[in-house]
Amino acid sequence: MDTPQLAWSDRLYRRLLGYYPPAFRTRFAGEMAQVFRSLCRAQYAEAGISGLAWLWLGVLWDWTWTVLAQWGQLLLKRRSEMTQTSILNRSDGVPALPVRDTILAVLPFLLFGLSTLAEKLGLHLSYSANPPLWQVLTGHPFLLFNWLVLVGLLVSLLKGFPRWGYAYLAWAILFGWWWSDMGSYGYHFGGEMWLPLLGVMVLALLLRRSIQPLRTLAAGLWKEWTLLSFAIYVLYAHMFMLFDSVHNPHLPALIIATTLGLGLGAWGYFRAASPLRRVLALMGGLGLAILISILDGIAYSNLAQGTPDPNLVGVIFVFVLSLLMLGNGLLALWRSKKQERAVP
Amino acid sequence: MTNPDLQKRLPLSPAAFSILLALKDGDKHGYTILREVAQQSDGAVKLLPGTLYNLLKRMLEDGWIVELDERPDPALDDERRRYYRLSALGEKVAGLEAERLASLVRAAQKRGMLLADGE
Structure with missing residues (x-):
């Protein structure tokens, strides 16, 4: 009891x-x-x-x-x-790049920042009034940058086009477009600026004796829809890093900061395994760049009265761009979910 | 689970190791495990229900022990009692922990920190 x-x-x-x-x-x-x-x-x-x-x-x-x-x-x-x-972590089947490969993917951003710095500060070879073409092609900081990017692209093609190769491809295409109507030291460049890129592709095919790298490239484009955002990012990264007509006394610091900010965005893109995280990283990179461009507003202080504030225009533009990128990320997510459902 | 994976789970807490040891002798229900643990440690390890079932839950999840569908003697036993059995994996973990403790004891002996029987 x-x-x-x-x-x-x-x-x-x-x-x-x-x-x-x-x-x-x-x-x-x-x-x-x-x-x-x-x-x-x-x-x-x-x-x-x-x-x-x-x-x-x-x-x-x-x-x-x-x-x-x-x-x-x-x-x-x-x-x-x-x-x-979480929607933020949903993968679209594109894995995060290992650190070593991500460094390779971010390298073109850093190299472009360096070439801008060299160009602005005059840290490059100075030529006589009429230098021969080969001197211009190999001595101008931006043209030198292009050769380095093409070497990177060639290496990636020879290696079967790993994912970091897209960074070099995007910069090479951007350069072809940018310099196909550009002059330097009395030379005016046109459509022939696409030839080196074409040459690299042909050389890679000849050396590999296979179209496999190109097939991998095309397959990757189809698989990783957010590469569209990355292409847009490269286009605007180059614009932000150029600092055209900017005479801010702290220009080198601004260039370095913008380069690092945009490089960080690219780093986040390649290290993320979900499409939303990838586009958010790019939006973050652009956000940092626009923030720095607001800081350099001092350069525009002599604009005529009534001229729209370029920074405000820039902010609105980047905002619209970010929405486009976000849409691209969501679309990639939607597509991967659709593909998942289709698998029996 | 490979040995390196299991090694990461070591050292076991005295309570967890004692439970695995208690189950090595045969299938037991909660209260018998509790008594056996107290006995084998001369009362140094005293488990109470919260700690006991906290550990049993974890061991079930890890596959170190399994719950038996049948009680050894249903006629003589309370039907609310559940019996637990040490799995092969649990035995392996207990073995690794015993080896770890033995090597510590050997190290203590070498340094004269452990008195021989009768000293």
Whole structure:
């Protein structure tokens, strides 16, 4: 026959068991109540009321920390499930690039920043009034940058076109477009500026004796829809890094900061495994660039009255651009979900 | 699970190791495990229901122990009792922990920190 103290202990412990998370309670509460019951009776038989009181002291401590531990585990589990299912983390099957490859992908951004710096500060070879063409082609910082990008593109094609190759391809295409109507040291360049890019493609095909790199390139374009955002990013990255007509006394610092900011955006793009994270990284990079361009507003302070503030125009433009990128990311996400559903 | 994976789970807490040891002797329900743990440690490890089931839940999830569908003697036993059995994986973990402890004991012996019997 149970004493009132034992009956009271059982009732109280059953109540305390109600504070465990539901799943734990359903699974173990019955057993725990029974173990506690057996413990109480053994303790009471051995040491009476004082034994029971000592047991309760230990049980209250045991109950407190295990209730907290079980709720903590449950919350951590829910959080990790939420992270896995979050729209931000949903993958489109394009894995994050390893660090070494990401460095290669970001390199053209840094090289372009360096060439801008060299061009603005005059840190390049100076020529006579009419230098020969080969001197211009190899000595001008931007043209030198283009050769380096083409070398990178050639290496990537020879390696079967790993994903970092898209960074070099995007910069090479941008350069072809940009310099096909550009003059330097008395020379005017036109459509022939596309020839080096074409030459690299042909050379890679000849050396590899296979069209596999080009097939990989095309397949990657189809698989990674956010490359469209990346192409737009490269276009505007080059515009932000050029600092045309800017005479800010702190120009080198601005160029370095913009280069690093845009490089960081590109780094985030290649390191992310979900399309939304990729486009958000690019939007972040552009955001940093526009922030820096606002800081260099001092350069525009001599504009005529009534001229629209170029920074405001820039902010609106980048905002629209960011929305386009976000749309591109969402579209890539929608497509991957659709493909997932199609798999039986 | 490979040995290096299991090694990452070591050292076990005295309570967890004691539970695995208690189950090595045969299938047991909660209260018997609790008593066995207290006995084998001369009362140094005293488990209470919260800690016991916290650990049993984790071990079930990790596959170190399994819950038995049938009770050894249903006629003599309370039907609310559930019995647990040490799995092959649980035995492996317990073995690795025992080796780890043995090597510590050997190191202590070498340094004269452990008195021989009767000393």
